[in-house]
Amino acid sequence: DGGITQSPKYLFRKEGQNVTLSCEQNLNHDAMYWYRQDPGQGLRLIYYSQIVNDFQKGDIAEGYSVSREKKESFPLTVTSAQKNPTAFYLCASSPLLTGSNNSPLHFGNGTRLTVT
Amino acid sequence: SQKIEQNSEALNIQEGKTATLTCNYTNYSPAYLQWYRQDPGRGPVFLLLIRENEKEKRKERLKVTFDTTLKQSLFHITASQPADSATYLCALDLLLTGGGNKLTFGTGTQLKVEL
Numbered sequence: 001d002g003g004i005t006q007s008p009k010y011l012f013r014k015e016g017q018n019v020t021l022s023c024e025q026n027l028n029h030d031a032m033y034w035y036r037q038d039p040g041q042g043l044r045l046i047y048y049s050q051i052v053n054d055f056q057k058g059d060i061a062e063g064y065s066v067s068r069e070k071k072e073s074f075p076l077t078v079t080s081a082q083k084n085p086t087a088f089y090l091c092a093s094s095p096l097l098t099g100s101n102n103s104p105l106h107f108g109n110g111t112r113l114t115v116t
Numbered sequence: 117s118q119k120i121e122q123n124s125e126a127l128n129i130q131e132g133k134t135a136t137l138t139c140n141y142t143n144y145s146p147a148y149l150q151w152y153r154q155d156p157g158r159g160p161v162f163l164l165l166i167r168e169n170e171k172e173k174r175k176e177r178l179k180v181t182f183d184t185t186l187k188q189s190l191f192h193i194t195a196s197q198p199a200d201s202a203t204y205l206c207a208l209d210l211l212l213t214g215g216g217n218k219l220t221f222g223t224g225t226q227l228k229v230e231l
Contacts, residue, residue, distance in 0.1 A: 042222050
């Protein structure tokens with residue numbers, strides 16, 4: 001089955017530690033995205049990538065970093081510089097960047113990160 | 117400032133009735149609008165897309181309308197079932213004047229269909 005796999009489902013870290021969230025897709029999609037979801041707020045875009053070895057900052061990139069070394073993979077690192085890292089993180093992909101051909105997003109099932 | 121508003125209060129309806137969810141926006145001129153369903157602890161799933169030049173779109177028991185004058189989209193589920201209980205998100209895709217685009221999500225409305 002094609003889809004997006006995020007792992008782990010739950011992640012716990014101590015404050016001050018960097019942590020990397022995994023996102024893998026086998027849909028052969030060019031574009032990938034990371035969103036953050038907090039209670040009472042809409043999904044907020046952290047980073048996105050249109051193509052391998054290229055990525056762009058979204059609305060709330062501070063304290064996060066990404067890489068896109070392979071088409072299938074788009075890991076997100078939450079650094080110690082992120083002031084409020086506890087959240088539900090969602091990875092998504094689309095055939096092309098949204099808007100290019102009205103591509104809807106395919107989402108993974110998220111990673112819930114808790115930092116104490 | 118730009119805003120997308122979905123009713124933050126849960127909508128409770130009886131099985132078999134039509135559920136109507138609202139997505140209002142201000143200071144946007146979206147090229148199109150999408151609706152997603154999200155179940156607890158899971159990622160959103162795409163349901164329907166409607167373009168700015170389309171008034172209505174249907175898919176099985178789902179219907180979406182898009183009124184660019186009122187700046188509003190309505191999402192209808194007819195003959196609702198308990199399995200339709202979920203949070204429904206609207207998302208606007210904006211074509212930016214400098215090129216590119218941006219997909220912006222509302223906060224979602226929780227729907228509960230009761231027996």
